[in-house]
Amino acid sequence: MMLSEVTPVPEAALPLAPFKAHLRLGTGFGEDSLQDEVLFGFLRAALAAVEGRTGKALITRDFELEIRHWRDRARMVLPIAPVQAVTEVMIRDAAGAETVLNPAAYQLERDSQRPRLCPTGSLLPAIPAGGLARITLQAGMAADWGGLPADLGQAVMLLAAHYYEYRADTGLHGGCMPFGVTSLIERYRSLRLTLGGLA
Structure with missing residues (x-):
C-alpha cells in the first residue's frame, strides 16, 4: 500500500x-x-x-492510494481521514492495461476515523495478479x-x-x-x- x-x-x-x-x-x-x-x-x-x-x-487536498490487493473486498478501509470524496478507482493488470471503474460500482462510507470504500454490489472487483488498484481521493478537515x-x-x-x-x-x-x-x-x-x- x-x-x-x-x-x-x-x-x-x-x-x-x-x-x-x-x-x-x-x-x-x-x-x-x-x-x-x-x-x-x-x-x-x-x-x-x-x-x-x-x-x-x-488541509484538504488530493491523494492517490495504490494497493496490490484488497484487505477486504467487501469494504476497503482507507488509510487517511476524513475523506471528502473518492474521485476515481482504476484497476491495472500485469500488462499495464487500465480500467477505470464506473463510479456507480462503489461508494464512500464516510467516517472521521476509518472511512471505507465499499462496493454497491457484493464485492469490489478483483485485482489481477501482478496488477494494482489506484484510488484517487480528496481528504482533509478544512x-x-x-x-x-x-x-x-x-x-x-x-x-x-x-x-x-x-x-x-x-x-x-x-x-x-x-x-x-x-x-x-x-x-x-x-x-x-x-x-x-x-x-
Whole structure:
C-alpha cells in the first residue's frame, strides 16, 4: 500500500503571519520577508508531523492510494481521514492495461476515523495478479487554516515554533514532540484494535 500526496498544501493556506506573531518576530523592517521560506518549511514539517501522528489530513487536498490487493473486498478501509470524496478507482493488470471503474460500482462510507470504500454490489472487483488498484481521493478537515479545529491549529503552531527554536539541535530528547503538542492532538489519534489489544 502506498499513499501519495498529489497536490501539496498551498502556501496561501499556511498561517505565515500568525506564525510570525507567535514567534514574536520583529516587523516594520525592510527584510520582513527574509525568513518566509524557512518559516514555511517549519510549518509544512509541523503539519506533516501532526498529520502523521493523527492519521488525519488537516488541509484538504488530493491523494492517490495504490494497493496490490484488497484487505477486504467487501469494504476497503482507507488509510487517511476524513475523506471528502473518492474521485476515481482504476484497476491495472500485469500488462499495464487500465480500467477505470464506473463510479456507480462503489461508494464512500464516510467516517472521521476509518472511512471505507465499499462496493454497491457484493464485492469490489478483483485485482489481477501482478496488477494494482489506484484510488484517487480528496481528504482533509478544512479548505484553509481558518477552518481547522482550534486545538489542531495550535498544535501545528506550537510544533513549528519548537522546530524553529531548536533548529540547530540534533538531540532527540526523549520523543521529539513536546508534551503540549501531544496533549492537543491525542483525541484525534485513531485507536486500532489488533489481536494483541490496542495498537
